[in-house]
Amino acid sequence: MTDCKALIERxxxxxxxxxxxxxxxPADGMVKLDAMENPYSWPPEMVADWQSRLEGAALNRYPDATAAAVKTRLRQVMGIADEHxxxxxxxxxxxxxxxxxxVAAPGRALLAPEPGFVxxxxxxxxxxxxYCGVPLDDQFDLDLPAMLAEIERTQPALLFLAMPNNPTGNLFSADRVEAVIKACPGLxxxxxxxxxxxxxxxxxxxSHPNVxxxxxxxxxxxAGLRLGILIGSVDWLHELDKLRLPYNINVLTQVSAEFALDHFSVLTEQTQTIRREREALFSELSSIEGVSCWPSEANFILLRCEAxxxxxxxxxxxxxxxKCLDGAHPALADCLRFTVGTxxxxxxxLAAFRDALAG
Ligand SMILES: Cc1ncc(COP(=O)(O)O)c(C=O)c1O
Incomplete structure (x- = not known):
């Protein structure tokens, strides 16, 4: 009988x-600052309201395949135009x-700047x-000549630009982004x-047809709900929707997302607090000798230190x-990424970091 390994190889x-x-x-019992999560929970009365909404969820039924109620609220909260x-x-x-x-087919390419989202x-x-990864420049901005050359060479079907970028935390220059959008034959x-x-x-x-x-x-x-959002032209999304498994957004996620979006001001207050904390953390980290950190527009800070x-x-x-990023990419040698917490x-x-630096 052929064993598993041989079958797998075949x-x-x-x-x-x-x-x-x-x-x-594993992160049980740890101060968990490795995954860019929001550290705050909801006020107790909001948790109680959410629980009573969950009681009404029909677990015996398939979810709304279009998640229409969630989308309506997303439009309001994110200001998504009707045409999209x-x-x-x-x-x-x-x-x-x-x-x-x-877009996958033999010989087609997906392009993204690096270091980027894995x-x-x-x-x-x-x-x-x-896959074609194009190194960012020494400021972690898009290296436009390199991007344009690789776009020309690989004719990518799909190109991702994370803004702010993970793990560098910065935005790319708007004019370079525009030039990449115009040069890319694909999405x-x-x-x-x-x-x-x-x-x-x-x-x-x-407004660009390929964005x-x-x-x-x-x-x-x-983060625990798992809800990602794609926004764009009706024509593009009509094609992509054919590949989506019919009930990919489960009942509990839909009910919880509707509830959370109805209370979005609570989440916004939390993210504003995280933004303020990021600035405080950045100035503390920058003042430590031997540590260099990059300014961030995200909820984490990338830094470099010895060992x-x-x-x-x-x-x-x-x-x-x-998160330790040493070894993940040559530009990330001796880099760590700290998520902003409470x-x-x-x-x-900071105390654990200072202690570790002191050896
Ligand atoms: C740039 C970027 N895109 C997408 C994701 C994935 O997010 P989600 O939790 O919605 O799958 C992450 C997660 O870290 C990210 O950093």
């Missing part, structure tokens, strides 16, 4: 076998996958797209996962989980 594509599964480190359609995903990760599946590369492999997705933490907004770029804007509720306090891997391990041992969490993180 049937699972080599590029899938070569991948490592997305790793989520909305497609929802189980997190924006699922939307990236839908987009990639829609799922672009992973999903390209899942669906058999050639350009402006990934605004961190839109709540910046004044920049790219919905106006939807879609992607957002998520994960970073504003609903980042050891520092990361020591912080972990002290109960503080941040003032108390930030103080614990």
């Amino acid at each position: 049937w699972v594509r080599p590029e899938i076998r070569a991948l490592n599964a997305y790793h989520v480190p 359609d909305i497609l929802l995903g189980n997190g924006s990760d699922e939307i990236i996958q839908l987009l990639a599946m829609a 799922m672009y590369r992973m999903i390209a492999s899942f669906v058999g797209l050639d 350009v997705v402006l990934d605004e996962a961190y839109t709540a933490f910046t004044d920049a907004d790219h919905l106006s770029c939807l 879609l804007v992607m957002r998520t509720l994960s970073k504003v306090g609903l 980042a891997r050891d520092v990361h391990a020591q912080m972990k041992a002290a109960g503080v989980l941040v 003032p108390e969490e930030n103080q614990r993180m």
Whole structure:
């Protein structure tokens, strides 16, 4: 009898076998500042109202396949024009996958600047797209000549620009973004996962026929719900909707998202607090000798310090989980990414960081 390994070797594509599964480190009992989550919960009376809304959820029924009530509220909260359609995903990760599946064919490319969000590369492999990562310049802005050259060479079917970018935290220059949009023959997705933490907004770029804007509720306090949002022309979304599994947004997510969007001012207050905390954290971190950090328009700060891997391990041992990016990309040597937490969490993180730096 052929064993599993031989069967896997025969049937699972080599590029899938070569991948490592997305790793989520255990974080029980830790100060968890590695995944850009909103650290705040809801006031008790709001939690009670939410629970009573959940009681009315019909778990025996399939969810509304169009999630119409959620979309209506998203339009109001995000100011999405009537001429634009909305497609929802189980997190924006699922939307990236839908987009990639829609355009995948042998020899076609997915392009993204690097360092960037790792799922672009992973999903390209899942669906058999050639991945092309183009290094950012030394300011972590788009290297326009390099981008234009790679666009010309690879003729990408799909191009992602995360603004603000993960893990660098910055926005790309508007004129370079515009030049990339104009040069790209395929679809350009402006990934605004961190839109709540910046004044920049790219919905106006939807005037280009090859642009879609992607957002998520994960970073504003609903990471556990898994709700990603794609905004753009009715024609593009009509095609993409054919690939969406019919009931991808479950009943509990729909009810909870409707409720949260009805109370969006609470989430906005929290994200405003995180923005203020980010500035305080940035000035504390910048004042530490031997540490350089990059200004951020997101809910995290990228920094470089000596022996980042050891520092990361020591912080972990002290109960503080941040993200170590050393080894993830040449431009991220000795880099750590700190998610902005509550003032108390930030103080614990700073104390653990200072202790680790002192050895
Ligand atoms: C740039 C960017 N896009 C998309 C995502 C995925 O978000 P979601 O939780 O909606 O899948 C992330 C998550 O970290 C991200 O950093």
